[in-house]
Amino acid sequence: MAATMQDVARRAGVSVKTVSNVVNGYPHIRPATRDRVLTAIAELDYQINLTARNLRTGRTGIIGLAVPELSLPYFAELADSVIEAAESEGLTVIIEQHGGRREREVEILTGSRRHLTDGLIYSPLALGPGDERLLDVPYPLVLLGERIFHGPVDHVTMRNTDAARAATEYLLGLGRRRIAAVGVHPGEEVGSAALRLDGYRAALDAAGVRPDPALEGEAGLWHRRTGAEAMAEVLDRGARPDAVFAFNDALALGAMHELQVRGLRVPEDVAVVGFDAIDEGRYSNPTLTTVDPGREEIARTAVRLLHGRTRGAAGEPQRVAPPFGILVGGSTEPGRERSASEP
Amino acid sequence: MAATMQDVARRAGVSVKTVSNVVNGYPHIRPATRDRVLTAIAELDYQINLTARNLRTGRTGIIGLAVPELSLPYFAELADSVIEAAESEGLTVIIEQHGGRREREVEILTGSRRHLTDGLIYSPLALGPGDERLLDVPYPLVLLGERIFHGPVDHVTMRNTDAARAATEYLLGLGRRRIAAVGVHPGEEVGSAALRLDGYRAALDAAGVRPDPALEGEAGLWHRRTGAEAMAEVLDRGARPDAVFAFNDALALGAMHELQVRGLRVPEDVAVVGFDAIDEGRYSNPTLTTVDPGREEIARTAVRLLHGRTRGAAGEPQRVAPPFGILVGGSTEPGRERSASEP
Numbered sequence: 001m002a003a004t005m006q007d008v009a010r011r012a013g014v015s016v017k018t019v020s021n022v023v024n025g026y027p028h029i030r031p032a033t034r035d036r037v038l039t040a041i042a043e044l045d046y047q048i049n050l051t052a053r054n055l056r057t058g059r060t061g062i063i064g065l066a067v068p069e070l071s072l073p074y075f076a077e078l079a080d081s082v083i084e085a086a087e088s089e090g091l092t093v094i095i096e097q098h099g100g101r102r103e104r105e106v107e108i109l110t111g112s113r114r115h116l117t118d119g120l121i122y123s124p125l126a127l128g129p130g131d132e133r134l135l136d137v138p139y140p141l142v143l144l145g146e147r148i149f150h151g152p153v154d155h156v157t158m159r160n161t162d163a164a165r166a167a168t169e170y171l172l173g174l175g176r177r178r179i180a181a182v183g184v185h186p187g188e189e190v191g192s193a194a195l196r197l198d199g200y201r202a203a204l205d206a207a208g209v210r211p212d213p214a215l216e217g218e219a220g221l222w223h224r225r226t227g228a229e230a231m232a233e234v235l236d237r238g239a240r241p242d243a244v245f246a247f248n249d250a251l252a253l254g255a256m257h258e259l260q261v262r263g264l265r266v267p268e269d270v271a272v273v274g275f276d277a278i279d280e281g282r283y284s285n286p287t288l289t290t291v292d293p294g295r296e297e298i299a300r301t302a303v304r305l306l307h308g309r310t311r312g313a314a315g316e317p318q319r320v321a322p323p324f325g326i327l328v329g330g331s332t333e334p335g336r337e338r339s340a341s342e343p
Numbered sequence: 344m345a346a347t348m349q350d351v352a353r354r355a356g357v358s359v360k361t362v363s364n365v366v367n368g369y370p371h372i373r374p375a376t377r378d379r380v381l382t383a384i385a386e387l388d389y390q391i392n393l394t395a396r397n398l399r400t401g402r403t404g405i406i407g408l409a410v411p412e413l414s415l416p417y418f419a420e421l422a423d424s425v426i427e428a429a430e431s432e433g434l435t436v437i438i439e440q441h442g443g444r445r446e447r448e449v450e451i452l453t454g455s456r457r458h459l460t461d462g463l464i465y466s467p468l469a470l471g472p473g474d475e476r477l478l479d480v481p482y483p484l485v486l487l488g489e490r491i492f493h494g495p496v497d498h499v500t501m502r503n504t505d506a507a508r509a510a511t512e513y514l515l516g517l518g519r520r521r522i523a524a525v526g527v528h529p530g531e532e533v534g535s536a537a538l539r540l541d542g543y544r545a546a547l548d549a550a551g552v553r554p555d556p557a558l559e560g561e562a563g564l565w566h567r568r569t570g571a572e573a574m575a576e577v578l579d580r581g582a583r584p585d586a587v588f589a590f591n592d593a594l595a596l597g598a599m600h601e602l603q604v605r606g607l608r609v610p611e612d613v614a615v616v617g618f619d620a621i622d623e624g625r626y627s628n629p630t631l632t633t634v635d636p637g638r639e640e641i642a643r644t645a646v647r648l649l650h651g652r653t654r655g656a657a658g659e660p661q662r663v664a665p666p667f668g669i670l671v672g673g674s675t676e677p678g679r680e681r682s683a684s685e686p
Contacts (some may be wrong), residue, residue, distance in 0.1 A: 042476075071422075283596050
């Protein structure tokens with residue numbers, strides 16, 4: 001016969017109310033008690049009645065997070081930050097990866113997993129302008145990233161153009177003039193690459209430096225490998241950069257590797273700046289100067305907005321863009337460990 | 344009125360059979376067709392009937408993957424490999440992170456998400472000997488990692504002790520004698536740390552090198568930061584290592600950073616070997632020599648075993664440990680880019 005909640009309570013030596021609290025994911029239960037209850041649930045093979053749970057709270061306590069790729073360190077660290085923010089609000093996160101494939105991105109919005117989650121934090125790569133209607137879903141949704149603006153949902157984004165401009169101005173302030181851009185998506189008018197390229201060009205323009213197309217390194221995906229390849233292309237065409245602004249840290253670390261393999265000194269010959277402030281750049285040799293886009297605040301804000309909507313918060317879709325900063329390391333200033341600096 | 348599968352088919356301009364195939368996750372559907380169907384599903388807000396789907400195939404086509412932490416690059420890359428392996432078998436993956444907290448690890452085994460998945464690939468950190476019964480669950484389960492052996496389920500593991508021994512012997516073969524171990528968990532008798540320490544000590548013993556406790560650097564969590572701290576401790580107590588075997592790559596990269604900050608040359612003064620073969624070590628300066636534990640084969644094997652069990656494969660629990668290799672980089676041999684070498 002199937003185990004009941006009473007059986008679980010008896011075995012764990014707690015009240016049925018306590019079992020119910022554990023099952024419903026209420027915070028403020030002592031870890032030892034939770035552990036006893038969960039062990040009893042496992043031992044008795046008690047099947048949590050999901051429907052009953054939904055009837056009681058109207059919610060499952062689970063939210064979804066959909067990202068392009070966990071092998072991109074930024075998204076792995078973002079997932080970590082979202083999980084931490086969610087836990088502090090008593091929520092559990094399940095993660096899905098769509099790989100930037102349009103069909104997976106649509107499927108995640110509509111798939112059966114949505115029956116089990118209270119809402120979704122969603123960072124698409126393939127959807128874009130014209131797809132706003134797909135975001136009109138019958139559950140709470142918070143959008144991340146730079147693919148769709150003015151959708152019908154809350155949106156937490158980075159200050160891409162301003163931050164890219166500040167990073168480029170920082171390099172100009174160091175006296176660098178031949179600044180390569182690594183991670184360009186030629187012909188693309190939406191997304192992070194286009195916005196960061198805008199900021200880069202605006203900074204050059206304001207400083208009276210003519211942009212040189214030979215200094216723009218193309219990289220469709222933003223991995224270490226593609227950063228190294230784009231850097232190699234720029235160098236092979238003889239463009240002779242004295243600095244690199246890479247559109248994310250993985251690209252920057254790949255580019256820095258390529259420079260070093262060729263015997264160019266970072267930062268003396270070529271200064272390098274990335275974007276994202278991933279942990280890896282605190283330990284690279286040299287440490288990586290980077291834009292800190294406010295990942296933890298992005299995660300906290302997204303979870304807070306979503307949690308509010310799941311509890312019925314009404315009102316117009318919100319758009320939030322946390323402040324950014326520049327973290328200065330040895331890749332632009334010789335011998336420097338990484339530390340915060342004002343943009 | 345709720346949209347039906349017929350409505351979706353009409354809107355997408357395909358047959359009901361095609362809609363059904365898309366919903367059921369069959370492979371071999373043209374991407375453009377899938378996309379049209381998924382878009383129609385989204386536009387009509389068609390709710391996929393999960394029960395019907397289950398009645399039809401007996402499965403959901405979704406598997407779970409539970410890992411300690413996605414901010415540990417190994418697990419992020421493992422997740423990526425599992426997703427890739429699953430996709431090639433037509434399966435979707437949802438990921439949960441337990442942070443090595445016992446209550447979360449138990450909850451993942453028993454929680455309501457299991458109703459939606461066909462099975463679980465499970466890598467615990469807190470469960471250990473004595474918890475085998477918790478793995479006796481009513482759904483297919485494949486265990487990863489080194490915490491529990493001889494459980495009632497399929498288990499894919501690394502060759503920890505042999506690989507650690509080979510890594511240490513490789514350093515001995517380079518003439519290094521004062522080899523630090525970074526990542527030690529004092530007093531712990533199960534898990535990766537204990538197994539890798541065994542291999543390290545066995546290699547020293549076979550070479551007639553007396554182990555020096557001052558060369559063993561403790562690190563509970565295996566991050567870059569803790570690797571740097573453990574390295575600092577070893578150096579601060581005056582142990583003067585000429586090599587480091589770090590129990591994972593994140594530790595190794597942190598240790599290498601600490602050595603370099605102190606002006607020690609890698610590999611001339613101190614050679615460094617890691618474990619895991621994460622992508623980051625291909626681009627570090629110098630590139631990182633590491634144990635390749637066969638991550639992709641681990642992922643493929645785990646998915647294959649799980650998929651087989653979800654389709655009713657019977658038989659005794661299997662235990663699989665893919666072969667390992669050593670990838671040699673510049674952290675042990677000056678100027679070397681990373682390349683494969685026989686262990």
